[in-house]
Amino acid sequence: MSDRDTKGSLAEWFRQWRVPLRKFLTGKGAVPAADLEDVAQEVFLRLMRYDRTELIEHPQAYLYKMASNVAAEWAIRWRYSRPHDAKWLSGLLASDQPEQNCARGDAEDEIQRAINMLSPRQRAVLKLQFADGLCHAEIAERLGATQRSVKRLLSKSYEKLRHELDQELLGVITDGRE
Amino acid sequence: MAASNRHKRASEEAAAWWVRLQDEALPRAEREQFVDWLRESAVHVAEMLRVAKVHGALEQFRRWAHVSTDGADEDNIVSLGMPSPVTGGSTPSIDREGEGAASGPPPPVSFPFRQRLRLYALAASFTAIVIAGAWPLISLRGQTIQTERGERREVALPDGSVVAVDPETRLRVKFEEHTRRVFLDRGRALFRVAKNSDRPFLVQADGTTVRAVGTAFGVERRKQGIMVTVAEGTVAVFQEDSALSPPSRGDNTTTSQASNISQNRNTATENPGAETLRGVPPPSASNGEGPSASDARRERVGEFPTRQAAEVLLTAGEQVIMQSSGTAEPVRKVDSDRKLAWAKGRLDFDNETVATAVEEFNRYNRVQLHVADEVLAKRPVSGVFDASDPESFIAFIQTVAPVRVARSNAADIILTMAATPAMK
Numbered sequence: 001m002s003d004r005d006t007k008g009s010l011a012e013w014f015r016q017w018r019v020p021l022r023k024f025l026t027g028k029g030a031v032p033a034a035d036l037e038d039v040a041q042e043v044f045l046r047l048m049r050y051d052r053t054e055l056i057e058h059p060q061a062y063l064y065k066m067a068s069n070v071a072a073e074w075a076i077r078w079r080y081s082r083p084h085d086a087k088w089l090s091g092l093l094a095s096d097q098p099e100q101n102c103a104r105g106d107a108e109d110e111i112q113r114a115i116n117m118l119s120p121r122q123r124a125v126l127k128l129q130f131a132d133g134l135c136h137a138e139i140a141e142r143l144g145a146t147q148r149s150v151k152r153l154l155s156k157s158y159e160k161l162r163h164e165l166d167q168e169l170l171g172v173i174t175d176g177r178e
Numbered sequence: 179m180a181a182s183n184r185h186k187r188a189s190e191e192a193a194a195w196w197v198r199l200q201d202e203a204l205p206r207a208e209r210e211q212f213v214d215w216l217r218e219s220a221v222h223v224a225e226m227l228r229v230a231k232v233h234g235a236l237e238q239f240r241r242w243a244h245v246s247t248d249g250a251d252e253d254n255i256v257s258l259g260m261p262s263p264v265t266g267g268s269t270p271s272i273d274r275e276g277e278g279a280a281s282g283p284p285p286p287v288s289f290p291f292r293q294r295l296r297l298y299a300l301a302a303s304f305t306a307i308v309i310a311g312a313w314p315l316i317s318l319r320g321q322t323i324q325t326e327r328g329e330r331r332e333v334a335l336p337d338g339s340v341v342a343v344d345p346e347t348r349l350r351v352k353f354e355e356h357t358r359r360v361f362l363d364r365g366r367a368l369f370r371v372a373k374n375s376d377r378p379f380l381v382q383a384d385g386t387t388v389r390a391v392g393t394a395f396g397v398e399r400r401k402q403g404i405m406v407t408v409a410e411g412t413v414a415v416f417q418e419d420s421a422l423s424p425p426s427r428g429d430n431t432t433t434s435q436a437s438n439i440s441q442n443r444n445t446a447t448e449n450p451g452a453e454t455l456r457g458v459p460p461p462s463a464s465n466g467e468g469p470s471a472s473d474a475r476r477e478r479v480g481e482f483p484t485r486q487a488a489e490v491l492l493t494a495g496e497q498v499i500m501q502s503s504g505t506a507e508p509v510r511k512v513d514s515d516r517k518l519a520w521a522k523g524r525l526d527f528d529n530e531t532v533a534t535a536v537e538e539f540n541r542y543n544r545v546q547l548h549v550a551d552e553v554l555a556k557r558p559v560s561g562v563f564d565a566s567d568p569e570s571f572i573a574f575i576q577t578v579a580p581v582r583v584a585r586s587n588a589a590d591i592i593l594t595m596a597a598t599p600a601m602k
Contacts, residue, residue, distance in 0.1 A: 025234035033231070036231075044222075048330070056206065056210050057209075064230065108240065116246075126236065130242060158197070158229055162192075165232060
């Protein structure tokens with residue numbers, strides 16, 4: 001395979017991994033924050049067993065697909081093997097709307113708090129990416145920076161947020177939507 | 179290396195990969211690197227999943243209008259370690275690709291990254307396993323590779339050799355000009371050694387040294403001694419003076435030791451020496467191998483009274499256990515594929531007790547099995563299992579014994595015998 005594919009296959013490639021990512025983040029295959037370590041362990045072992053050349057074609061697609069598959073499989077297994085604990089049950093009974101909105105508000109607060117821990121420039125890059133939907137090149141142009149520094153700002157931001165954000169709350173905002 | 183450091187590095191790397199992978203279709207070489215990085219450790223997988231979660235949260239976030247970016251302009255590139263503020267992207271940079279799309283052709287640059295890729299590709303063609311982050315660390319100083327319970331790693335060493343590191347294992351790597359030296363402090367590992375006859379590959383564990391040139395073999399620290407199993411080629415296993423036991427990490431004393439190593443070996447059996455040996459049975463004790471074990475070894479020693487004292491040559495499909503006392507058990511013919519199956523995440527039990535099997539499973543998994551029944555614990559079990567799938571093991575023993583399974587929580591499974599103890 002040549003290093004650079006045509007534009008058409010770029011879109012294809014994008015679709016290839018964005019869809020599994022969405023499944024990993026939301027719906028039945030969503031991985032609850034509490035189980036993430038266990039899921040990762042299982043995914044790791046599956047990655048080791050899986051044919052390497054296959055993986056290389058669409059590494060991210062495989063990664064998120066495997067993770068959501070594991071989560072979905074375990075959800076089924078646990079449904080049968082685990083007694084429903086009271087807390088979970090009451091959560092089911094008190095039907096969703098007001099409470100969910102409340103939890104969502106908490107999650108928004110939490111994300112905002114974490115974003116405010118970033119440097120102004122890191123915030124600017126995130127905002128351009130997520131609020132304005134710009135790609136790296138466009139962000140670089142807008143900020144008068146190199147793409148390289150944009151990427152660095154982004155990866156630093158992600159890393160900081162990963163440590164800053166309450167993982168439980170992350171679950172609230174991503175799990176089960178869509 | 180502290181676990182927290184490793185986690186920190188893993189999360190840095192994961193974030194960097196995330197950004198890189200998002201940008202556009204990656205060249206194959208980088209995708210290879212990414213896959214190998216993922217397959218290096220479950221920690222990497224976990225971090226990658228976490229970054230995705232962070233991304234998911236940011237995508238869901240609705241209050242961007244409230245996020246202030248005041249000061250973003252002043253907080254400029256100087257603080258990022260760039261030489262001067264950049265305007266319009268004409269400053270030389272080492273961006274890899276796409277940078278020039280908006281502002282003319284990319285500047286002529288050197289590609290240290292690409293060069294590294296090529297090296298990786300080379301290593302990959304030999305081993306199929308490459309590690310991105312470990313390289314500079316290993317070559318600059320000795321590196322410690324440590325795995326926790328439930329964690330397996332494959333690490334490519336700078337010479338192209340590859341180590342499959344089992345859970346709960348600690349290795350220290352010291353490469354010098356004339357020797358490649360690895361200290362196995364704990365656990366077990368499978369070595370696939372890149373050929374280099376000028377630079378022997380030595381694995382040291384508790385006074386026992388395994389010397390290889392280009393071959394594949396497993397070394398395991400067990401209660402009864404150091405077990406060496408050869409899958410390919412030939413290795414020499416010998417005892418050393420305990421004074422040659424590995425230096426504490428961080429120091430640089432190995433160079434002098436390298437030259438002493440062959441000289442000092444003759445005192446090996448006499449001098450268990452300064453280093454405390456763990457609870458190992460005396461050489462005369464029968465050690466599952468029957469009383470002939472120590473006799474056989476005495477013959478061997480008798481043949482080579484001096485320097486070659488306890489040297490044992492092993493070829494493919496052979497296994498030996500070197501006791502800490504300096505006694506070598508007789509060389510056994512084994513199915514090395516089976517005996518080294520653990521390196522591929524498989525557990526092979528040959529008439530082991532359920533207790534032993536459970537102990538093994540627990541090393542590979544976060545879900546821990548507990549046997550709350552002595553009769554069950556002593557029951558023998560044979561078979562090959564996927565180390566990551568204790569459930570299938572439970573299912574298996576349930577077919578041969580009335581075992582009751584209780585799950586107190588998601589991480590602990592308790593096994594007991596059902597009402598009537600049906601011991602054969």
